[in-house]
Amino acid sequence: MEKITDNVYVETGFGGSNNTFVVTSEGIVLIDTPQSPDDAIQWRDEIAKHGEVKYIINSEPHGDHFTGNYFFDGKVVAHEGVREAILASDADQLRQQMKQMTPDATPIPDGFYYKPPVITFSQKLTLHLGNHTFELTNLPGHTPYQTAIYIPEEKVVCTSDNVVYGVQPFLHQAVPYEWLESLKRYQEYDADYLVPGHGEICKPDYLPEMSKMVQAWIDAAEEAIEKGMTAEQMQEDTSLLEKHNIKVGTEPFAKRVVGMSMANLLEKLK
Numbered sequence: 001m002e003k004i005t006d007n008v009y010v011e012t013g014f015g016g017s018n019n020t021f022v023v024t025s026e027g028i029v030l031i032d033t034p035q036s037p038d039d040a041i042q043w044r045d046e047i048a049k050h051g052e053v054k055y056i057i058n059s060e061p062h063g064d065h066f067t068g069n070y071f072f073d074g075k076v077v078a079h080e081g082v083r084e085a086i087l088a089s090d091a092d093q094l095r096q097q098m099k100q101m102t103p104d105a106t107p108i109p110d111g112f113y114y115k116p117p118v119i120t121f122s123q124k125l126t127l128h129l130g131n132h133t134f135e136l137t138n139l140p141g142h143t144p145y146q147t148a149i150y151i152p153e154e155k156v157v158c159t160s161d162n163v164v165y166g167v168q169p170f171l172h173q174a175v176p177y178e179w180l181e182s183l184k185r186y187q188e189y190d191a192d193y194l195v196p197g198h199g200e201i202c203k204p205d206y207l208p209e210m211s212k213m214v215q216a217w218i219d220a221a222e223e224a225i226e227k228g229m230t231a232e233q234m235q236e237d238t239s240l241l242e243k244h245n246i247k248v249g250t251e252p253f254a255k256r257v258v259g260m261s262m263a264n265l266l267e268k269l270k
């Protein structure tokens with residue numbers, strides 16, 4: 001865990017997304033929650049040293065950002081599209097998945113449920129707690145329902161997976177051109193630090209780099225459309241991606257991610 005400013009703590013080492021908590025004079029605000037019970041319990045014990053959790057903000061509609069909500073007190077706040085995704089998630093399916101993938105880890109507890117947002121918004125919401133302000137803004141990109149969380153008193157922005165550092169973005173639900181527009185909007189914040197959805201904490205000067213990554217995927221998809229290639233072909237033969245400087249791992253999962261990302265891009269850009 002890193003303390004990046006006077007009141008902002010970030011963990012970039014959990015199995016899922018990056019997790020942040022902010023200590024205010026009236027309690028704690030979490031931004032995203034750990035995916036595995038082991039990480040969630042560890043995070044809960046750490047946070048308990050700093051106060052009581054009052055609010056949980058989920059930055060986007062993917063399980064690696066919200067599964068751990070169950071383990072924490074506090075009201076969940078998120079975009080209405082995130083609430084829909086959480087309500088559609090199936091705890092039994094997660095239980096089976098975890099048994100297969102991580103048989104030695106602490107299993108999903110008996111009473112587990114996907115704890116949904118009780119406060120939602122569509123474009124903007126401002127939360128005030130103690131002396132802190134949390135400006136939530138819908139910035140479509142990685143999905144249409146991404147939220148940027150700006151904490152002006154700390155000069156920190158939690159970006160969601162609209163910004164990822166040192167890993168490839170996942171574009172299976174992306175809205176690519178809106179994503180490029182949103183990346184310009186992050187430049188407007190008076191911020192010293194960006195907490196990306198995954199990877200190391202960075203500074204706003206990383207944003208052009210992130211735009212280049214998204215643009216590279218768009219360029220590769222446009223070339224694939226010109227050549228009449230399918231997402232499956234792109235997944236099998238990654239030379240076109242490499243030509244656009246997109247480095248894909250060789251693991252089956254990495255390849256599947258390419259296939260899903262490309263299928264979405266080909267559909268959206270056609």
Ligand SMILES: [Zn+2]
Pocket residue numbers: 060062142161170
């Ligand atoms: Zn995501």
